[in-house]
């Protein structure tokens with residue numbers, strides 16, 4: 001049976017590159033090494049496919065020829081005074097490059113999904129800079145790992161195993177054995193508590209008191225993992241220590257850590273629901289580590305404070321670097337959202353929310369970012385590629401998006417494609433088409449072609465190029 | 480005086496940085512009509528979008544531009560202006576008076592975000608509300624408002640006076656979070672309530688909050704209780720808790736918070752005994 005090895009997984013920002021896929025008669029029959037999320041993508045990608053180009057006529061989406069669909073989309077984009085081109089994070093860098101050319105040609109606003117995930121991180125990186133590295137460095141050297149406002153166990157399932165606590169690095173040993181025995185301990189403790197509650201006639205499901213004392217192993221010399229979150233997630237259970245912060249109070253906590261690391265005293269005895277003694281102890285652990293890293297997710301970027309949370313987190317890392325070595329990295333969601341930022345930046349100078357309406361790139365998130373534009377009802381046409389904003393955007397933004405003529409390029413039927421005026425069936429990049437994508441630490445890796453695409457689907461690159469050519473052709477004719 | 484009437488309601492954003500007394504003053508009316516203005520990705524002339532009325536009788540010494548109607552999509556009105564006056568009888572959009580160097584802007588309605596950002600001199604007065612980043616810096620820059628005065632009679636959004644370096648911002652209504660974040664110098668006075676995180680990461684300057692604030696950042700330390708503060712020569716009656724911070728930035732900013740409106744801050748008094 002043919003096995004395709006060293007396949008990259010086009011799902012999450014961890015972008016694992018050790019997947020093995022077994023193919024029989026152009027059908028993927030099995031996947032090795034991938035997590036459940038990755039495997040599901042490889043095995044089930046063929047469901048709910050868009051099979052033919054569709055164009056809306058008399059209120060209904062009907063099948064159309066490629067030429068007709070391309071012409072219709074080119075006309076929509078040319079006639080618009082302020083078109084939006086959105087998506088990009090789940091396609092290849094090659095497609096993003098063509099997309100930027102198209103945005104410039106039609107004088108539109110182009111934005112990628114960072115606008116609703118790590119946009120604030122980018123803004124504060126521009127304000128205060130960042131100390132970061134590749135994941136390989138962390139795998140081999142990091143001995144203190146913070147996951148702040150993110151839940152890798154569910155969202156980046158192999159992150160902990162491949163790059164941090166449970167990975168076996170050259171200088172840092174994996175701690176998964178300790179984790180397994182601790183899990184056993186936790187389980188028996190849970191059972192015991194339940195039994196006691198049953199005997200005493202108490203509420204069996206009552207949430208237990210959270211112990212605020214640090215476990216003794218936090219001070220042992222081994223790899224340690226700390227999770228900071230508003231709720232006890234699976235990642236928190238796997239961590240050596242879990243810091244439960246009051247919702248929307250991360251900024252205070254980060255700033256308090258900065259004070260403690262600078263050996264200053266606090267005037268309060270609790271910060272964000274955590275006693276200051278605990279913070280002091282964790283600050284000691286931070287200073288005592290050899291190489292620490294903070295991974296942060298949307299729990300930090302999209303809660304109250306937004307860019308300022310990241311501002312404080314990066315400043316904390318900067319302060320820590322005066323005492324030890326510390327790094328920080330955003331936990332990017334889609335497999336190529338980092339790539340979208342990189343390609344946007346090398347082409348226009350800005351990582352997202354780029355406005356080409358005056359012919360040159362302008363950038364000011366809040367003004368040129370897609371959600372704000374839609375909420376102010378300024379756009380009059382849209383192109384969405386490899387994304388599903390109708391399902392993810394705030395209601396008002398989604399409503400205003402579908403009010404205008406809308407072009408969707410997507411392999412699958414999504415709520416957005418159902419509301420569109422033109423739908424292009426594309427191929428799955430990383431399964432049916434080759435390409436390049438950037439891992440969350442900005443390492444570019446190739447996306448492989450494993451199976452042949454359905455006959456009527458084209459790659460994102462080809463579709464965009466056809467639209468671009470048509471736009472140029474109609475423009476020159478009209479002149 | 481030149482009066483502009485918008486000919487229709489705009490949908491796409493207008494880049495109206497040509498509407499400043501400086502540019503109007505040096506041109507005859509026929510040339511003013513030809514000034515270029517972007518509507519989305521379309522290049523238009525001023526008279527395609529506005530009816531222009533020139534009134535020579537009222538022409539006093541300084542150039543006055545009056546806009547009658549809703550121009551909430553128009554951005555950068557009065558950008559870089561150095562003299563004269565702009566009166567807007569309606570709402571206006573973002574970046575009003577950006578990098579302003581003198582003169583006056585009066586808005587009867589509300590203004591958008593980045594009003595008076597990076598301004599150096601002059602006066603902006605908004606009778607309604609204003610958006611976020613009043614008197615702030617451009618993204619990635621650390622040079623916010625550096626002089627002049629912004630008065631907002633309604634409410635303002637988040638991050639008022641971000642990276643402010645000098646000047647005065649006066650807000651009669653309520654404000655969002657992060658008033659005076661990264662502020663270096665200058666003064667902000669808020670008559671209403673603040674949503675908190677006031678003075679975050681400030682390294683200098685003065686912020687006065689006369690209303691309620693949910694909490695003070697842990698990186699501020701209480702200094703004393705003052706019966707009054709002086710803002711731009713005027714005395715504001717207290718009593719106020721005086722905090723100093725932001726200590727995480729080794730800052731020396733002064734934050735005054737009303738004692739009467741904030742009984743939940745009483746626990747700080749134990750550090751003053």
Ligand code: SF4
Pocket residue numbers: 009010011012013014015016033034035036037038039156157158159
């Ligand atoms: S962790 Fe992410 S990239 Fe790796 S296999 Fe799972 S879904 Fe794919």
